[in-house]
Amino acid sequence: MGMTMTQKILAAHAGLDSVCAGQLISAKLDLVLGNDITTPVAVNEFNKAGFESVFDKDKIAIVLDHFVPNKDIKAAEQSKQCRDFACAHCVSHFYDVGRMGIEHALLPEQGVVTAGDCIIGADSHTCTYGALGAFSTGVGSTDMAAGMANGTAWFKVPAAIRFELTGELSPVCSGKDVILSIIGQIGVDGALYRSMEFTGPGVISLSMDDRLCICNMAIEAGAKNGIFPVDERTMAYMKDRCEREPVVYTADPDAEYEKVIEINLSEIVPTVSCPHLPENTRPAKELGDIRIDQVVIGSCTNGRMEDMEVAYKTLCGKKVASGVRCIIIPATMQILRECVERGYVTAFIDAGAVVSTPTCGPCLGGYMGILAAGERCVATTNRNFVGRMGHVKSEVYLASPATAAASALTGYITEPKEDKDGNQRTCL
Amino acid sequence: METRGHVFKYQDNVDTDVIIPARYLNTSDAAELARHCMEDIDASFVEKVKAGDLIVAGWNFGCGSSREHAPLVIKTCGTGCVIAKSFARIFYRNAINIGLPILECEAAADEIAAGDEVHVDFDTGVIEDVTTGKKYQAQPFPPFIQNIIAAGGLLASLRQE
Numbered sequence: 001m002g003m004t005m006t007q008k009i010l011a012a013h014a015g016l017d018s019v020c021a022g023q024l025i026s027a028k029l030d031l032v033l034g035n036d037i038t039t040p041v042a043v044n045e046f047n048k049a050g051f052e053s054v055f056d057k058d059k060i061a062i063v064l065d066h067f068v069p070n071k072d073i074k075a076a077e078q079s080k081q082c083r084d085f086a087c088a089h090c091v092s093h094f095y096d097v098g099r100m101g102i103e104h105a106l107l108p109e110q111g112v113v114t115a116g117d118c119i120i121g122a123d124s125h126t127c128t129y130g131a132l133g134a135f136s137t138g139v140g141s142t143d144m145a146a147g148m149a150n151g152t153a154w155f156k157v158p159a160a161i162r163f164e165l166t167g168e169l170s171p172v173c174s175g176k177d178v179i180l181s182i183i184g185q186i187g188v189d190g191a192l193y194r195s196m197e198f199t200g201p202g203v204i205s206l207s208m209d210d211r212l213c214i215c216n217m218a219i220e221a222g223a224k225n226g227i228f229p230v231d232e233r234t235m236a237y238m239k240d241r242c243e244r245e246p247v248v249y250t251a252d253p254d255a256e257y258e259k260v261i262e263i264n265l266s267e268i269v270p271t272v273s274c275p276h277l278p279e280n281t282r283p284a285k286e287l288g289d290i291r292i293d294q295v296v297i298g299s300c301t302n303g304r305m306e307d308m309e310v311a312y313k314t315l316c317g318k319k320v321a322s323g324v325r326c327i328i329i330p331a332t333m334q335i336l337r338e339c340v341e342r343g344y345v346t347a348f349i350d351a352g353a354v355v356s357t358p359t360c361g362p363c364l365g366g367y368m369g370i371l372a373a374g375e376r377c378v379a380t381t382n383r384n385f386v387g388r389m390g391h392v393k394s395e396v397y398l399a400s401p402a403t404a405a406a407s408a409l410t411g412y413i414t415e416p417k418e419d420k421d422g423n424q425r426t427c428l
Numbered sequence: 429m430e431t432r433g434h435v436f437k438y439q440d441n442v443d444t445d446v447i448i449p450a451r452y453l454n455t456s457d458a459a460e461l462a463r464h465c466m467e468d469i470d471a472s473f474v475e476k477v478k479a480g481d482l483i484v485a486g487w488n489f490g491c492g493s494s495r496e497h498a499p500l501v502i503k504t505c506g507t508g509c510v511i512a513k514s515f516a517r518i519f520y521r522n523a524i525n526i527g528l529p530i531l532e533c534e535a536a537a538d539e540i541a542a543g544d545e546v547h548v549d550f551d552t553g554v555i556e557d558v559t560t561g562k563k564y565q566a567q568p569f570p571p572f573i574q575n576i577i578a579a580g581g582l583l584a585s586l587r588q589e
Contacts, residue, residue, distance in 0.1 A: 071454070
């Protein structure tokens with residue numbers, strides 16, 4: 001029996017010729033990741049268990065991103081604990097304020113992750129790096145501690161669902177609309193414990209930012225990982241970026257998939273996930289007059305350069321609707337810098353939006369945009385659970401940057417439209 | 429190993445944000461975090477829960493964030509076991525790694541009612557609803573995972589190797 005792409009990467013890292021779904025293996029890790037919320041718990045466990053050294057200082061990444069710049073004294077203590085640990089163990093990939101970014105935008109951008117890697121991260125959205133053709137999955141802090149100590153993790157080899165992509169996205173749609181549509185179709189546990197393997201002739205038309213966004217939200221369907229094949233676009237993205245040589249794995253022609261789901265990209269429409277589950281999806285145009293109080297454009301899902309470009313095209317020369325707070329958070333310092341250089345930040349401010357340094361902040365209800373009871377937000381983030389962005393009686397609608405920016409201008413959930421030149425524009 | 433207590437019952441897709449809201453994650457102190465366990469879905473849980481009590485829920489329990497703080501606060505509150513129709517994979521892994529007993533059993537999750545007194549024998553996987561007298565058989569863990577649990581969690585099992 002042939003293997004899926006994920007199974008091939010796992011077999012190689014377990015030192016086995018082949019593996020099959022359901023098999024328990026121990027795999028060698030190319031990278032162990034943690035952030036300012038999960039690393040302190042891992043450090044406590046690491047110390048409590050009596051480990052004195054890390055397995056490889058170059059294969060650990062610690063990124064301060066959730067509550068930094070520190071939101072309060074307790075957050076400052078947690079950041080300090082991460083900083084002290086990284087310093088004591090000479091962790092190479094330690095990213096503090098000034099160099100940091102939201103981890104899942106930062107590590108691909110900085111070339112810390114590459115094709116063929118086997119990666120665990122104490123953050124559920126670690127599945128993002130599947131966009132580069134890596135096996136990458138979210139774990140907890142104890143797994144992070146164990147991974148830092150001995151460089152391995154145990155896995156149950158996942159079965160897979162194959163998504164056969166055909167066609168091409170319309171100019172008003174992006175990777176976010178694709179993954180929200182898929183989650184709406186299969187549900188929040190539709191891929192539980194499984195790999196989501198994206199293949200087909202439609203892949204080539206998706207940008208790297210689209211693919212990163214799609215893999216990022218694989219966890220929102222319950223998946224262990226999401227993964228794209230490595231093509232010329234992937235190789236071009238990784239060239240001059242990755243420190244290590246990419247290793248390209250391809251699925252066997254006779255690989256076994258539990259099911260194959262066809263997705264015609266040209267049929268995807270701007271999609272919104274309504275409260276309080278990502279699977280509650282509706283086409284944006286069907287939502288009617290849903291008034292909003294806030295818009296957030298950012299996060300590990302949609303804080304990349306293409307997302308900023310879409311926000312700029314929509315907001316430039318316009319004004320955010322009265323009564324709407326529009327918060328834009330470029331995901332890394334490099335993206336923020338580019339937004340400054342290209343004049344995006346000026347345009348955002350002129351439109352009446354605010355621009356923050358990189359942080360996960362509002363996405364998880366940490367800070368920088370918390371909602372009061374009864375308030376509603378359109379966010380390009382990844383979860384709309386009860387209380388996710390603030391009060392338990394607030395509401396989060398998940399959408400693409402195009403839909404979020406269009407909604408910021410009108411004050412209600414608005415389908416983005418393209419202008420006569422085929423550019424992404426709001427309907428205003 | 430066993431537990432005996434009363435049941436707190438919840439629906440499908442209980443996510444880690446309602447188990448322990450992120451606004452409290454500026455500390456990793458388990459006792460402090462545990463004061464907010466289940467706060468956004470059941471504000472009275474912390475006041476009512478007693479050592480050995482059980483959480484019974486539907487599909488996909490623990491979905492969302494990878495925060496290990498979620499199984500940790502449930503355990504720290506004294507909860508003896510979580511029974512669900514299914515668990516989100518990171519929560520499942522974290523529960524095993526920190527030693528919170530969890531069992532998958534669809535029939536038990538359907539039929540056991542809030543407030544019922546329930547006894548669970550982890551060695552046999554038998555769940556008994558003492559209130560109704562009904563018994564259910566949960567799937568036992570594979571030996572690999574039983575070894576992690578028997579050693580007292582993942583790190584303890586690594587230290588033994």
